[in-house]
Amino acid sequence: MVTLLNVEDARRLARRRLPRGLFEYLDRGTEDEVSIAGNRAGLDAIRLAPFALEDVSQRAQDTVLFGTPQPCPLVIAPTAVAGLMSYDGEVAMARAAKAHDIPFCVSTQSMTSIETIARDSGARLWFQLYVWKNRARTFALLDRAAGAGADTLVLTVDTAVSPKREYNQRNGFGIPLKPSVRAGIDVLCHPRWFADVFLRTLRTTGMPTYAHYPDEFRTALGRAVVGDEISLATDVSWKDVAALRAHWKGRLILKGILRASDATRAIAHGVDGIVVSNHGARNLDCAPHPAHVLPAIVAAAGGRLTVLADSGVRRGSDIAKYLALGADGVLVGRAPLYGLAAAGTPGASRVIELLRAELDTTMALLGVTRLDQLPRTLQMEA
Ligand code: FNR
Numbered sequence: 001m002v003t004l005l006n007v008e009d010a011r012r013l014a015r016r017r018l019p020r021g022l023f024e025y026l027d028r029g030t031e032d033e034v035s036i037a038g039n040r041a042g043l044d045a046i047r048l049a050p051f052a053l054e055d056v057s058q059r060a061q062d063t064v065l066f067g068t069p070q071p072c073p074l075v076i077a078p079t080a081v082a083g084l085m086s087y088d089g090e091v092a093m094a095r096a097a098k099a100h101d102i103p104f105c106v107s108t109q110s111m112t113s114i115e116t117i118a119r120d121s122g123a124r125l126w127f128q129l130y131v132w133k134n135r136a137r138t139f140a141l142l143d144r145a146a147g148a149g150a151d152t153l154v155l156t157v158d159t160a161v162s163p164k165r166e167y168n169q170r171n172g173f174g175i176p177l178k179p180s181v182r183a184g185i186d187v188l189c190h191p192r193w194f195a196d197v198f199l200r201t202l203r204t205t206g207m208p209t210y211a212h213y214p215d216e217f218r219t220a221l222g223r224a225v226v227g228d229e230i231s232l233a234t235d236v237s238w239k240d241v242a243a244l245r246a247h248w249k250g251r252l253i254l255k256g257i258l259r260a261s262d263a264t265r266a267i268a269h270g271v272d273g274i275v276v277s278n279h280g281a282r283n284l285d286c287a288p289h290p291a292h293v294l295p296a297i298v299a300a301a302g303g304r305l306t307v308l309a310d311s312g313v314r315r316g317s318d319i320a321k322y323l324a325l326g327a328d329g330v331l332v333g334r335a336p337l338y339g340l341a342a343a344g345t346p347g348a349s350r351v352i353e354l355l356r357a358e359l360d361t362t363m364a365l366l367g368v369t370r371l372d373q374l375p376r377t378l379q380m381e382a
Helices: 007-017 020-027 034-044 089-100 114-121 135-147 166-171 181-188 191-204 238-247 260-268 290-301 316-324 334-366 371-377
Strands: 063-065 068-070 074-076 104-106 125-129 152-156 251-257 273-276 306-309 329-332
Touching (some): 007 020, 020 166, 074 089, 074 334, 089 104, 089 114, 104 114, 135 238, 152 238, 273 290, 316 329
Parallel strands (some): 125 152
Antiparallel strands (some): 063 068
C-alpha cells in the first residue's frame, strides 16, 4: 500500500483495474462536466494563511459529530454500486470506515444490504435515502435501516431525476447491467475485474443487483427491475421532510443543500444536519461549488444544525479548506472509492490514512493544532 502516495495514485490504479464503463461512472460528471472543473477550481482558489512561530508539536484532528467523538472529521459518502468496484465492495468500504472509526453512509442503491454490511463490518452506519414513489415501501426500507443499527438518515435532496450522463450511454453502462458487444469487450479487456469481482459475486450472491429493492422487482436473473413503485419520486418536498422527521427516531440530515434559505427551512423542520454538496458534480452541471456558498449557509445556520460539506476533496488541504469555511465535517466520495477499486479494504483505508496525514501536515504548516482553529487561517479576498 506504500505505493499509493496520494489519491491520484489510487485513481490511476482504479482506472487500470475497472472496465471503462464502470470507471467513467465512478469518475466523471454530467453533460459538459463544467462543475467537475468548477469543484477543483473552487477549492484551488482558496488560500489559507499560516500563523508564524506557533508551537505545533501537539496536533489533534479529533472532533465530535452529532454528539459522537471521532478521530478525524471525515465521513465516507454514500455511493451507489460500490459493490461493483471491488468484491463485496460495500462491506470492504465499511471495514475501512471501521478501521478509522468514522461513519460509513450506506446508499439506497448499494449492492449489499445494510443488514449484511452491519453484520460483516461492525462499522458505524448512516443510511442514505432516495425516496421511492411508493412512500409505504420507502418507510419500510427506513425501518430496515433502523433495525440494522443505522443511527443517522441522510435524505438526498438534489436528485429529483436521473442526470444526463452521455458517457454511460456510449459505454453501455447502466443498472441493471445490460449485455452489449461494447460492454462485453470492455469487460474482457479487464479480466482481473471480471474474475475477482463479477464472477466471484455471481458465484457467492448471484447477479449484481440493488440489494434494498423489494424481491418482487427482480427478474429470474436476480437483476433489479426498477418498477414504477420504486422509481425515484419526482414530487419529494418539504412535506416528506416533515413526514420523515416524524417517523425517523435518529438523526436526520439533508444532503445537497446549496442555499442559505434551504438551510433555514431545514432548521424549521427539525433537521439535525445538512451536507452542502453538489453531489460531486454528478447532477446539475451548472450548480455552484460548495465552497462558494458554504460561508453564507454556515452564517444562516448560526450553529443551530451541523453543517457538513463534500465535493471535490482529493487532498487533506481540501478538508482543511472546507473546515476553514465553517463546515463541521467533510464527506469523501470518489477518493475512498478509487482506493476501494485499487485494492479493496486496504486501498480505501490507505486513502483515508493519506487524507488524514495530509490534513495533519496542512495544520502544522498553518500553525494550528486543533480543527476549530482552521477558520482563522482563511485568507479573505482583499
Ligand atoms: C455518488 N454520490 C451519491 N450520493 C447519494 O446521495 N446517493 C448515492 O447513491 C450516490 N451515488 C454515488 C455514486 C458514485 C460513484 C459517486 C462518485 C458519488 C455522491 C456522493 O455521496 C458525494 O456527494 C460525492 O461523491 C462527493 O464528491 P467527491 O468526494 O466524489 O468529489
